[in-house]
Amino acid sequence: MQEMIELTIDDEVVSVPAGTTIYHAAMEMGVVIPTLCFHEYCSANALCRVCVVEVEGSRVLVPACVAKVSAGMVVHTDTPRVRSARKTILEMLAASVDVSDSADVLRLMQDYNARSDRFPASIRRESDLIDDNPMYVRDYSKCILCWRCVQVCAQDAQYTFAINFTGRGYETHIGTFYDRSLTETTCVFCGQCVAVCPTGALKPRREWLLEEKDHAHTR
Amino acid sequence: MPDPDPLLLSPVLDQYKLAGRTSLLPALHAVQSLYGYIPEFAAESIARQLKVPLAEVYGVVTFYSHFRTQSAATRSIQVCKDPACRLDGGIKIPDGIQVEDVPCMGLCDMAPAAAVDGISADWTIDLGLSKRLPLSGRMHKSHIGGDVSILTRNCGKGQVTTLLDYRASGGYTGLENALRLTPPELIAQVKASGLVGRGGAAFPTGVKWESAAAASDSTRYVICNADESEPGTFKDRILLEDDPHHMIEGLIIAGYAIGAQKGYVYIRVEYSEAYQVILHALDEARQAGILGKNILTSGFSFDIEVRQGAGAYVCGEETALFESIEGKRGLPRIKPPFPTTAGLFGKPTVINNVETLCNIPEILREGAQAYSARGTQKSTGTKLFCLSGDVVRPGLYELPFGASLRHLIEDLAGGMANQRGFGAALVGGAAGGFATAAELDTRLSFEDMRSAGIPLGAGVVMVFDETRDLRLILLRLAQFFAEESCGKCFPCQLGTQRQVEILHRVVDGQIDKEDPTRLSEIAQTMTDASICGLGQSAAMAIQSANKRWPQIFTARQDGR
Numbered sequence: 170m171q172e173m174i175e176l177t178i179d180d181e182v183v184s185v186p187a188g189t190t191i192y193h194a195a196m197e198m199g200v201v202i203p204t205l206c207f208h209e210y211c212s213a214n215a216l217c218r219v220c221v222v223e224v225e226g227s228r229v230l231v232p233a234c235v236a237k238v239s240a241g242m243v244v245h246t247d248t249p250r251v252r253s254a255r256k257t258i259l260e261m262l263a264a265s266v267d268v269s270d271s272a273d274v275l276r277l278m279q280d281y282n283a284r285s286d287r288f289p290a291s292i293r294r295e296s297d298l299i300d301d302n303p304m305y306v307r308d309y310s311k312c313i314l315c316w317r318c319v320q321v322c323a324q325d326a327q328y329t330f331a332i333n334f335t336g337r338g339y340e341t342h343i344g345t346f347y348d349r350s351l352t353e354t355t356c357v358f359c360g361q362c363v364a365v366c367p368t369g370a371l372k373p374r375r376e377w378l379l380e381e382k383d384h385a386h387t388r
Numbered sequence: 389m390p391d392p393d394p395l396l397l398s399p400v401l402d403q404y405k406l407a408g409r410t411s412l413l414p415a416l417h418a419v420q421s422l423y424g425y426i427p428e429f430a431a432e433s434i435a436r437q438l439k440v441p442l443a444e445v446y447g448v449v450t451f452y453s454h455f456r457t458q459s460a461a462t463r464s465i466q467v468c469k470d471p472a473c474r475l476d477g478g479i480k481i482p483d484g485i486q487v488e489d490v491p492c493m494g495l496c497d498m499a500p501a502a503a504v505d506g507i508s509a510d511w512t513i514d515l516g517l518s519k520r521l522p523l524s525g526r527m528h529k530s531h532i533g534g535d536v537s538i539l540t541r542n543c544g545k546g547q548v549t550t551l552l553d554y555r556a557s558g559g560y561t562g563l564e565n566a567l568r569l570t571p572p573e574l575i576a577q578v579k580a581s582g583l584v585g586r587g588g589a590a591f592p593t594g595v596k597w598e599s600a601a602a603a604s605d606s607t608r609y610v611i612c613n614a615d616e617s618e619p620g621t622f623k624d625r626i627l628l629e630d631d632p633h634h635m636i637e638g639l640i641i642a643g644y645a646i647g648a649q650k651g652y653v654y655i656r657v658e659y660s661e662a663y664q665v666i667l668h669a670l671d672e673a674r675q676a677g678i679l680g681k682n683i684l685t686s687g688f689s690f691d692i693e694v695r696q697g698a699g700a701y702v703c704g705e706e707t708a709l710f711e712s713i714e715g716k717r718g719l720p721r722i723k724p725p726f727p728t729t730a731g732l733f734g735k736p737t738v739i740n741n742v743e744t745l746c747n748i749p750e751i752l753r754e755g756a757q758a759y760s761a762r763g764t765q766k767s768t769g770t771k772l773f774c775l776s777g778d779v780v781r782p783g784l785y786e787l788p789f790g791a792s793l794r795h796l797i798e799d800l801a802g803g804m805a806n807q808r809g810f811g812a813a814l815v816g817g818a819a820g821g822f823a824t825a826a827e828l829d830t831r832l833s834f835e836d837m838r839s840a841g842i843p844l845g846a847g848v849v850m851v852f853d854e855t856r857d858l859r860l861i862l863l864r865l866a867q868f869f870a871e872e873s874c875g876k877c878f879p880c881q882l883g884t885q886r887q888v889e890i891l892h893r894v895v896d897g898q899i900d901k902e903d904p905t906r907l908s909e910i911a912q913t914m915t916d917a918s919i920c921g922l923g924q925s926a927a928m929a930i931q932s933a934n935k936r937w938p939q940i941f942t943a944r945q946d947g948r
């Protein structure tokens with residue numbers, strides 16, 4: 170039988186199998202910890218830090234999507250400190266990239282009263298639309314760097330390794346070898362990256378064309 | 389500029405025993421030395437040979453600021469843009485020469501610092517520069533001072549300490565003593581000495597070793613962290629350039645303690661002279677039977693490989709450093725697992741700072757008790773302090789823990805330069821805090837500094853006189869973190885950028901009344917939610933200044 174671990178989440182005692190993450194343990198008892206970069210079918214890397222929670226005895230906040238439960242752990246998922254970190258991350262994000270197409274981000278911003286104009290006069294991470302293949306278009310001005318596309322293109326699913334990161338820090342982008350067009354890479358156009366993208370940065374051509382038409386109408 | 393010749397590539401790569409992905413950075417270094425940049429065909433060839441996906445090779449090339457993807461049109465001079473080197477506007481470079489602003493080069497005691505890629509110093513004099521450029525530490529001998537001379541006993545003599553000289557100064561007797569002990573006895577000595585890490589985090593060294601020695605996997609590594617890139621630090625450079633065997637002895641002892649077969653030294657690429665010095669010293673040690681098979685006929689076998697960084701401060705963070713040796717982008721890992729259970733190549737690993745390792749031979753030479761008699765109860769031994777900025781004698785100072793900041797600045801470094809009054813001292817580095825005149829009598833120990841709310845960090849003391857505009861210094865520190873953030877986690881990737889934008893407003897006198905609150909929200913979020921120490925400390929100096937001089941963030945004004 171699997172070892173069970175008992176811990177306290179938001180004042181309620183819960184028992185889960187060893188190796189469970191705080192996120193999944195909370196889920197067991199119906200507490201949904203907000204996430205952004207996390208995706209059930211991708212490796213979790215704790216990038217966005219929207220899932221942070223307070224764990225008693227820990228100096229810093231703890232990312233629930235990767236942190237494993239331990240016996241006697243006392244977790245608080247919705248304290249002012251936690252809410253403030255989530256809100257600030259979302260506000261800084263909205264000041265960096267175009268989140269207007271990302272239902273996930275918009276919903277979270279609403280939940281946390283995050284204001285998109287909290288950080289005025291910010292330098293945004295903008296790039297030109299890349300339309301270099303028949304299947305999909307890439308608009309990295311909307312990319313939040315959740316890593317999902319890179320991961321499904323690599324070991325999480327397809328093993329094609331067509332895309333990776335370029336640059337670092339705020340200037341990190343998703344790109345190909347020496348910025349080659351996708352048709353000159355190992356890309357097999359499986360579409361998995363498009364499927365996991367939470368922001369509208371990667372769009373199937375048909376969807377993009379339909380939206381373009383809509384825009385043309387309203388213009 | 390002629391086109392790069394592809395035929396030159398394979399002879400160069402053949403010289404390296406390319407061994408899979410871990411050889412990626414060494415291969416890229418070889419290519420860049422050959423062509424001056426990384427041409428696409430060369431990257432493709434390396435990718436094939438090492439079996440690394442093309443996109444990932446490009447990901448690595450573009451992560452490290454040392455690697456270029458385009459040929460540099462002309463030779464350029466690298467000029468340090470960090471605070472100690474820009475106090476008086478930096479170096480004036482004549483028109484027509486390409487100048488590249490680079491982060492702290494670890495030459496702060498010789499400010500303003502600059503370098504010319506591999507070109508002789510005479511060439512720089514030919515350019516009519518007013519000041520001779522220190523191409524490396526050796527050209528300008530660093531000032532070494534302090535109240536004791538233990539770690540620095542062979543430093544500052546203007547020459548590299550040879551194996552013979554090192555032995556004459558008592559070197560390698562620590563190793564001999566260590567090899568007579570069992571590893572658990574040896575670890576007990578290090579624990580009893582009270583030694584804590586000198587790389588910034590002050591973690592007890594013996595405890596770290598013990599945990600790696602207890603790991604279940606028997607393939608183990610020890611690493612010397614010589615990435616030293618914190619603005620204001622240069623102690624490790626001097627230790628390595630002047631007395632390389634000191635660190636090597638410490639690393640061998642660490643290897644014996646935890647049962648490692650191999651050690652690595654990871655050194656920032658800018659320390660090219662120290663790199664050569666270490667390679668030579670390792671050869672000396674091998675020839676003398678101190679390194680390699682059956683060290684000093686003890687039955688213990690161990691060797692050391694040196695790896696160069698490629699321009700990324702974050703690679704000083706231990707897990708990012710592992711990634712870098714493994715041939716990847718230098719992104720810090722999520723902990724746990726901790727290095728002592730799963731470090732380099734997933735194996736139990738001990739990583740220590742250069743200065744930490746230099747303390748090890750001393751502990752073994754004189755015994756834990758004698759060692760811990762120096763310093764304070766909780767901070768034992770001696771500490772190296774890197775003094776730079778507005779003092780009469782910038783340099784490296786060795787003191788037993790517990791002396792006051794005032795003693796260091798006024799008695800040892802000769803007080804303030806230019807007959808100006810003391811303004812502030814940035815202690816700990818970019819990830820440090822400010823000490824005011826009222827705090828000058830604080831004792832330099834981990835515990836005293838902690839209660840004063842100023843991190844001792846790696847021992848940086850950057851002094852500013854009363855005329856200096858702290859706003860400019862804060863802006864530069866903020867820029868440093870934004871440029872060096874790896875970009876992995878959102879709080880730091882975004883927060884370091886937002887700090888820069890706000891500090892620009894502070895400097896330009898365009899501050900918005902909400903900006904101080906914004907800065908503290910960013911600080912709180914980065915400190916609380918970032919993955920690694922870079923993001924967790926990127927707001928420290930700014931918040932420290934905010935606490936001491938809130939007026940600089942609230943209104944437009946002249947001076948401080």
Ligand SMILES: Cc1cc2nc3c(=O)[nH]c(=O)nc-3n(C[C@H](O)[C@H](O)[C@H](O)COP(=O)(O)O)c2cc1C
Pocket residue numbers: 584585586587588589590591593613614615616617618701702703704705706707739740741742744745920921922
């Ligand atoms: C961003 C960052 C940069 C760091 N740079 C260095 C460095 O250049 N040298 C160093 O020894 N430690 C550095 N550290 C600390 C290391 O992660 C690690 O704690 C240290 O090497 C452990 O050695 P010690 O216990 O001997 O101090 C850095 C940490 C962070 C977060």
Ligand code: SF4
Pocket residue numbers: 702719720872873874875876877878880881918919920921922923924
């Ligand atoms: S804190 Fe900064 S440097 Fe560290 S992992 Fe996060 S983004 Fe990278």
Ligand code: FES
Pocket residue numbers: 203204205206207214215216217218219220221232233234235
């Ligand atoms: S969901 Fe955990 S860090 Fe993004």
